Amino acid sequence: MGVAVSAVAMAASLLFHLLLPVAPALVSLAPYATVAQEARSAIKESAKVYMEQKVQVQQGIASRSGQRKDGQQMATDSSGALVFDLSVGTSPQKLSVVMDITTELVWAQCDACSSCIRLTPTTTPTFLPNNSRSFAEVGCASQTCQSMIPGEQGCTHDDDPCTYPNDFYGAWNTSGVLATDTFTFGTTPVPGVVFGCSGNIMVPDLAGASGVAGFSRGPLSLVSQLNISSFAYFIAPHGAAASKSFVSWTWGGAADLQFAAEQMLTGGRRSSTPLLAAKKNQLNPDLYYVNLTGLQVDGQLLNAIPPGTFDVRPTGTGGVFLSSTLPVTYLDEAAYNILRPELVRRIQSQGVAPVTAVDDVNNLCFLTRDFSGAKIPGIALVFDGANATMELKVENYFFAVAEGQLTCLTILPSIGGSILGSLLQAGRTMTFDIHGRQLTFQTAAAGAPTPGVWPMITATLLVWMLCP
Numbered sequence: 001m002g003v004a005v006s007a008v009a010m011a012a013s014l015l016f017h018l019l020l021p022v023a024p025a026l027v028s029l030a031p032y033a034t035v036a037q038e039a040r041s042a043i044k045e046s047a048k049v050y051m052e053q054k055v056q057v058q059q060g061i062a063s064r065s066g067q068r069k070d071g072q073q074m075a076t077d078s079s080g081a082l083v084f085d086l087s088v089g090t091s092p093q094k095l096s097v098v099m100d101i102t103t104e105l106v107w108a109q110c111d112a113c114s115s116c117i118r119l120t121p122t123t124t125p126t127f128l129p130n131n132s133r134s135f136a137e138v139g140c141a142s143q144t145c146q147s148m149i150p151g152e153q154g155c156t157h158d159d160d161p162c163t164y165p166n167d168f169y170g171a172w173n174t175s176g177v178l179a180t181d182t183f184t185f186g187t188t189p190v191p192g193v194v195f196g197c198s199g200n201i202m203v204p205d206l207a208g209a210s211g212v213a214g215f216s217r218g219p220l221s222l223v224s225q226l227n228i229s230s231f232a233y234f235i236a237p238h239g240a241a242a243s244k245s246f247v248s249w250t251w252g253g254a255a256d257l258q259f260a261a262e263q264m265l266t267g268g269r270r271s272s273t274p275l276l277a278a279k280k281n282q283l284n285p286d287l288y289y290v291n292l293t294g295l296q297v298d299g300q301l302l303n304a305i306p307p308g309t310f311d312v313r314p315t316g317t318g319g320v321f322l323s324s325t326l327p328v329t330y331l332d333e334a335a336y337n338i339l340r341p342e343l344v345r346r347i348q349s350q351g352v353a354p355v356t357a358v359d360d361v362n363n364l365c366f367l368t369r370d371f372s373g374a375k376i377p378g379i380a381l382v383f384d385g386a387n388a389t390m391e392l393k394v395e396n397y398f399f400a401v402a403e404g405q406l407t408c409l410t411i412l413p414s415i416g417g418s419i420l421g422s423l424l425q426a427g428r429t430m431t432f433d434i435h436g437r438q439l440t441f442q443t444a445a446a447g448a449p450t451p452g453v454w455p456m457i458t459a460t461l462l463v464w465m466l467c468p
Contacts, residue, residue, distance in 0.1 A: 099213050107198045180195075216288070292320040365407065379396075
């Protein structure tokens with residue numbers, strides 16, 4: 001029996017894999033060298049289920065909520081990644097994309113390319129520029145190219161197309177050319193949207209998704225290009241009905257956001273905290289940073305966490321931001337090293353011991369059969385703001401792995417900053433008021449919003465798949 005437990009524990013040590021597009025130089029990769037595979041597996045599974053649902057709808061096997069006349073498509077959900085459709089080109093070509101609030105580039109797989117290197121399957125829907133009357137490449141001499149990709153345009157002549165390399169932040173390890181085209185949201189066409197037409201695609205298989213929609217505050221993101229005043233998403237928790245997840249946004253003002261929020265949600269606790277303005281030397285100024293002031297366990301503040309642990313440092317590192325693509329959460333090791341032993345102490349006091357090695361501080365796993373009978377300590381995140389405390393459920397920070405034999409903590413240590421992952425956010429609507437610089441989080445008894453209330457795309461947020 002000891003051998004079996006040891007083998008399962010070893011598998012758990014390989015559980016979490018750092019997702020590719022997360023901010024560079026934030027998480028030290030050495031302690032968890034294999035972390036990205038699992039997160040990528042979640043993205044792949046999300047896209048796979050979404051594409052299967054689309055086929056069912058097209059064949060009349062399943063039904064989908066209708067479209068608003070002004071347009072944003074309703075869809076169903078999945079988990080691990082938010083996936084929705086974009087209509088690109090004239091005439092519109094429908095492409096499924098992964099929502100990523102940590103990157104700015106909107107990109108899609110483009111046209112067949114005999115010399116391109118691609119890891120995506122041959123069945124992946126591909127954007128065909130020649131079939132769009134409004135498609136145009138961005139030239140090297142353009143202000144867009146010069147300002148967005150300084151020194152990286154791959155230009156020999158001014159009339160060369162503006163290219164981006166695979167290490168361009170937000171390109172998800174793809175490369176191609178910048179272009180513009182008309183994006184259509186429902187019945188509303190928006191001409192001249194800049195996006196990446198990717199040829200070489202070195203990302204792992206996204207199971208049919210065609211690209212990524214960047215929702216950061218960077219100039220190339222949909223948020224900036226469409227002047228989105230607010231956007232929201234709901235990540236259905238594990239075991240919840242798939243149709244509860246959604247992505248939505250508004251181009252209106254704060255009043256529109258307030259109206260939408262009131263219409264979308266019934267019940268549940270609602271709290272707000274400021275979205276922090278970037279500091280001059282901040283390494284990743286376009287991300288959505290919040291002021292996390294502390295952690296609670298069973299209602300008790302962990303006072304041993306050093307003051308300033310979650311602050312942006314003079315070097316530009318540090319701080320706390322949110323991710324919609326990374327399932328796990330990373331906490332600065334100064335906080336993690338206080339939280340983890342406190343959880344172990346409280347759980348172990350009930351006779352439930354971890355199966356991970358004593359010196360393995362990067363993982364915390366228990367036998368599920370023992371864990372399920374224990375009273376698990378509650379964790380709450382304390383943010384700046386009146387009563388801005390996010391009380392988590394156990395499924396927000398523990399997850400069953402290894403075919404259900406183990407239950408492991410989905411919070412890991414990091415060096416140089418903290419990331420609040422999508423699993424931690426599940427079960428609450430996250431509303432980003434860009435113009436008002438507020439993040440509102442609310443648990444919603446009713447789940448997804450009533451169709452037709454405001455412009456929205458209900459996204460695919462597939463079943464949580466943290467294992468391959």
